[in-house]
Amino acid sequence: DTTLTVHYPMPGFFKDVMDNISAKFMEENPDIHIEFATPSANYEEGIQLIMRQAGTAAMPDITFIGLNRLRMLSERDITVDLGPLIEAEGDMESLGFTDTILNLARVGDKQVGLAFATSNPIMYYNADLFRAAGLDPDQPPATWDDVIAAAARIDALGDGVESIDFRWQGADWMFSALLFGAGGTMLSEDETQVAFDGPAGLASFDLLARMVNEGGMPAFTEQAGAQAFAAGKVGFSFQSTGALRSTINAVGDRFDLRTAAIPRLDAENGRLPTGGNAVVILTQDAEKQAAAWRFAKFAAGPYGASVVVPGTGYVPNNALAATSPDYLGAFYPENPLFQAGLNQMSLMVPWYAFPGDNSVRVTNAIVDASAQVVEGTATPAEALQEAADTVRRLLPH
Amino acid sequence: MSRRPTRRFSVARAFRLAILIFFAALFLAPYAFMLSTAGKPQSEIFSATLNLFPQTVSYAENFARALSRIDIGRLLVNGVIVCAAIFVVQVLVAIPCAYAMAKLRFGAARVMMVMVLLGLLVPIHATALPIYVGFANVGLLNSYTALVAPFTISVFGIFLFLQFFRALPDDLIHAARMDGMGDLGIIARVVVPNAWPAVTAFAIFSVVAHWNDLYWPLIVTSDQAYATPPLGLLYFRAAESGDDYGALMAATLMITLPLVALFLLAQRKFVEGITMTGLKG
Amino acid sequence: MRSPPHDPLLRRESRAAQLLVSPAALLFTVFILIPLLAVIAFSLTDYQLGYRGLRFVGLENYAELWSDRTFRRSLQNTALYTAIVAPLSIGLALVLALLIEAEPIGRSFFRTAFFLPVASLIVAMATVWQYLFHPTIGPINAALAMFGIAGPSWLAKSGSVLWSLSIIGVWQSVGFNLVIFLAGLTAIPRDLYAAAEVDGAKSALDRFRLVTWPMLGPTTLFVTTISVINAVKVFETVKTLTEGGPNKASEVLLFTIYQEGFVYLRVGYASAMTVVFLVILVGLMVLQYRTQDKGVHYK
Amino acid sequence: MANTGHLVIAGLRKGFADTQVLGGIDLQVDAGEFIALVGPSGCGKSTLLRIIAGLESADSGTLTLDGQDLTGLGTADRNIAMVFQSYALYPHLTAGQNMAVPLMMRRLSALARLPFVGAMVRGRAAVLSAIRAEVNQMAETLKIAHLLARKPGQMSGGQRQRVALGRAMVRRPALFLMDEPLSNLDANLRVHARGEIVEMHRRSGVPTLYVTHDQAEALSMADRVAVMIGGAVLQIAPPREIYDNPTHIEVARFIGQPQINLIPASVTGGTIQVGAHIFGRVSAPDGPISLGIRPEHLRPAQNGLPAIVARVEFLGAEVVLHCRTLSGAVALQAQMPPADAANWAAGDAITLAAPAHHILAFAANGHRVTAPVHHHA
Amino acid sequence: MANTGHLVIAGLRKGFADTQVLGGIDLQVDAGEFIALVGPSGCGKSTLLRIIAGLESADSGTLTLDGQDLTGLGTADRNIAMVFQSYALYPHLTAGQNMAVPLMMRRLSALARLPFVGAMVRGRAAVLSAIRAEVNQMAETLKIAHLLARKPGQMSGGQRQRVALGRAMVRRPALFLMDEPLSNLDANLRVHARGEIVEMHRRSGVPTLYVTHDQAEALSMADRVAVMIGGAVLQIAPPREIYDNPTHIEVARFIGQPQINLIPASVTGGTIQVGAHIFGRVSAPDGPISLGIRPEHLRPAQNGLPAIVARVEFLGAEVVLHCRTLSGAVALQAQMPPADAANWAAGDAITLAAPAHHILAFAANGHRVTAPVHHHA
């Protein structure tokens, strides 16, 4: 018998899902026993833990790493390259792992992991507040200008009602949503030059500033925003589809929750970042590796997806799961809130992972710049300039 | 201040009491909300109206949910094991050391004093990295040893006992010697039995500090089997993505309660201990 | 106390003492001294967690600290936080201790009420505070709204976040100071108050100035020392509530060190910060003992 | 002198929780008088002093000083100074500052006493220099001028005691209260300090109520001695009177060192019998009686009370013969110059007698039997 | 009795940091003897006792007990018991347990003393019950049987003192050391306790070295008194000898209460002159001399030293006349029974004299002038 220690982040989203998957997996593979390490609160803490424990006895056998942090692990050579295993497996496509999907967890030419849960940013809105503000909840705004106009009307309701909760805190992901949506990129093609300080970046920050100035968006901490939205006190919330299930739970029947596509500044070329994580194998023990590979395939495979999607709100990362009636075929029609994310799948591009040792700092620099914009302590141009300067210093030379 | 406080009513007294009650209410407010939230259903918590008393009393539901989501029993047991082990070893190490420093003459006394003063300034945060690296190298991560070992030396404890022992009359030690006791005998039979106030005061400090410590357990444990109360709570908080406040508060209540009870039990001795240890200056 | 080496009594005593001290000395060496030296050693390298090798870089890390805006910000924030929390928690504790001491009833109730925050799990209480501080649905702003005041976005604005954390900090540390002050007050001889009254100190303020305050000198010094050290060591609330944000407005020393060491994984650099942090603490202590020599009267 | 000081205490009662400490005290301190209040530990002496000082309030009874009713007057408003057993000097102030405190409190306004603001109050400097001058003068008188800059921690017990005295005297109160001010000094110093306090009292003329539990102190210092036992003043009289004519057996027992010999006896038809021994005659009703004889009056005599010498205690100037009556029931102490005692050793049989006028008889209720005792010896 | 106890101290020296505390002490305590060691505070009495007990080590000199050299022997191994001024009772143990401690430590093996394991050691119960019996018996002797279950905090000073005595006595040591065991008691109790300690010493026969700074205690209790001043034993002799024939002016000054009168005088050709007054004759070399006269020997006389009465101090059994010579330079105290002093009041002129054989002369170096003084009066 083999025992695998599995570590995962964000138990808020994944605890039930993981319990479910591991139970089913152990049922199908009675020779393998799954044990969970204490989950980490978020992707950053998850990767820290793995880095700290790398090479020690405490290191788990399998972990789930944020898609933008795979590069860090890979550069430090902590993970097992799945390439040979995939090769041995032969036909991955039949299991639902298309090349696009495998690509999400590939760094360079190394297959670091298998994408487990993927998400994209969507718009959540409070239909009751829409109605109160004289807006039509069935016609959600499709452009950012419309969003800001609607937000201004919701903000005018008073009585502690806020307009927008745009989840710029914590990571650069929602900034990417604006930047990619405006057709921009983080760095130049060869990854030597900063590119987010171009027009697309400026437009993104300008938009953020308009949300505050024209749309009346307040400064929220991450949790305060979520709570206020759940309390029915916020009109719009822009964040990952991954939070859908927990939002639904938190809202209960307090108000009429709706979702819609997130607008893009450039409707033509705009793309959206892929959030989520990939299952990564860490163990160097051959026997454990074999078992881990079975678990990785299972978790990232159609059954996993069929649990993850309804359990969280993530979009299916497995082609088979999305369509097969065995898995999610019947789910989407019955759960319209989940469709916003599904519909945007074609727009998903990888969450950009910065090269070098300082990638966490780089993302923090961008978050700090966003904070300055939201607080109005710097103009969008200044904030962007400062972030770009900082990032330039932090990139490997 | 000067006179023995009188029980008679006076304006000054009413004023004093009013201030005290006001501040006490302020200080207890978070607990009031904790208590009230632990009894509220989800729908009442995130409402914008200020209500201390739950409309629908849901203590049972919230406690049940908290108990089903995290293994509170395990957390409490771990907390007790870790705190007890730390405390016992700290006392076993600190008392002989403080006794020797207070009552015996030896060459290294000055060095020890400098070490104690230095040690008082070094928080675990400062030395966590190397200790972590060391523990990782010997494979001690995820063990009670890892949780306990770095705290077995309590410089603060030595300092506190030192102050206390200095106040013990030399004659008492001399009498014990004349009665035929060795140093260990003196410690066990004379010093410790008379050091209870100091031990109690130290117990409160030690247990409060380690029961509540988040930093170190967060670093050295990833196995839930060794989770201490704050880790469990942190995990629970994350697991509920900060939303299930009712259950969260119920869990918080269950984890806070033992310590509050401990303090209530020991508070008189505690204040006495502080008074007698010369901790006051 | 020089001991002539031939003195058998002193030799015996000294041997016994060394034996008794040795467990403490050993543990001190293993868990404080060696790690401390290791931190100093690390601070001279570019050691990174996750990588195996390391390189000696001399004082490079310290040089980088000098120009690190985050670190400077963190120093400023820590200083400000300490400057708010230490005096407030000492002052409030003293006032409350005097009131409790003067009041015959409810002593253990008040003592417990104010000490409770000290004994409570700060992670847990942080959750409560986060709720209390919530800008739209939190009780504090709701209460303020009743007086027609629009409450701030406590934890989310750089202008208010440090103050919010300070409120929690004061709430958390008053009880400890209070208990120590209570102990100090009980040790003041009653006769001195009687003498002060006989000498014509009519008002409570006179008696406070003539007796209480000077007699509490050593206590105040101790409380100040502990309060300052604890304020400089603020970490838990920042970690659980703000993660140093927004825009580094609540970045404090220990959090920055933690961030560098365990998040950015730059152990060498974090070690350099740690060394600076310790130097600051030692500096504060030396300062404290200087003032003690001047201002405090021991009997 | 402006301070005449005339304290009248009438019917003062005070109880704590469950015990009655003072059970109706009547006491008068006349202008210029020095009264020593003695009594065993715990009899309520300090409590009485604290009530007079206004530090404690009485349950009932009246207190007047120079005709003014003190009830309801705060401590600071009574013109009374007090010296404490612990001296209660402010440890953080120098001797000079300690002595200046009562003057500053009285002569400077609350505003002028504030740390920084005070310096700007008009006339403050003049007041301060006057105070300084008075303190210096008082220090000269008490011979502690050289100590003015020292803090209490740097002074010996005797020096502290003098500073405490100085602090009390410097403001010329209407009444002095002293609560065992010498009990923390060693024996030689104590004897010396007694003389100084008496001298100082004579010079200042301030009436003084002096509490002590040392009867030698009371006898040697006071104009009148008040003996307080069990919350009541049993006798108040000049020292010799108290010593020679105690009106109560408790007073006799408390005053005198070595203690008075108290011999249980019985009266039958006017004849006093101690055990089988016919002791003498007294005109008192039949019943038990106690005979009090001070050790220095008990002498070996041909025809006295038979006893056995148990121990000969040499004290330098005197020798005390510790004896027991033949039955062993009564211990007797006879004190005499060494020369007179040279013949006695432990185990000797002895007969002891005293001059009749030195024999005090006390009835069973403790009161003195006024009729004279006729001694057979 | 098995414990003969014969302590010989020779050439003992001890210094701390910068001060020489004991400067060569020679002292011998013979079997069954009770020696009182007196001296002013800080003269090194406690230090000497601590060295004998092995709590402190000497710089040089030898210590033997019953012929056995004590150097290098640990405190626990010396068969010596000590009673401390503070009693040093274990506050957490009852009186009975306190008294049992020294026996348990000596009679039970280390193993048998362990908390749980100990109970399983064979024979432990028997030893314990023997100890209990001995403690009870000792308690009977000291009349503290009813206190055995009380803790020190629940006892009065006198009771504690007896328990401390019991703890020291119960193990029948070869030598008793007592460091001012009575100084924490009040005067009456102290007098009483003196008798008890002497009695106990007589019964047990254990040689005792008793430290006190109270000369009355020393005189009344000891077989011999050793006066220690400035780190040296100036005289060791029976009480009367010490009192009547001090060999050194410091001994004379230290012993006797009220203190001996020391009158500075000068000798010229055998004639003693005090100021202008021709006092008497002595066969001593010319130069300054001090005349020592105890207050009880100084009496009003026709032809004595002229003086002025400054104060009449009434002490009950005696009166002390505080006088000053006409020049004011010398203070004189004369002690007499009240009857003899009845005629004197402050301000009176008086002439004082003493019997010649009670006048002690001391040379400038402090040593006694052995030649007798012939008084002119």
Ligand SMILES: Nc1ncnc2c1ncn2[C@@H]1O[C@H](COP(=O)(O)OP(=O)(O)OP(=O)(O)O)[C@@H](O)[C@H]1O
């Ligand atoms: N505040 C108080 N509460 C209760 N009892 C008190 C209080 N103050 C004094 N007593 C009691 O009153 C009695 C008299 O106390 P007081 O101090 O007046 O005695 P004293 O004659 O001064 O004794 P001593 O000679 O020991 O100083 C004692 O039995 C004491 O225990």
Ligand SMILES: Nc1ncnc2c1ncn2[C@@H]1O[C@H](COP(=O)(O)OP(=O)(O)OP(=O)(O)O)[C@@H](O)[C@H]1O
């Ligand atoms: N450990 C020590 N270090 C330095 N000096 C000491 C020490 N112990 C005692 N002394 C000094 O030695 C001298 C003698 O002290 P000791 O206690 O023997 O005096 P003592 O005769 O017992 O006095 P007392 O009658 O006050 O008890 C004192 O001056 C004291 O200050």
Ligand SMILES: [Mg+2]
């Ligand atoms: Mg008193």
Ligand SMILES: [Mg+2]
């Ligand atoms: Mg001594």
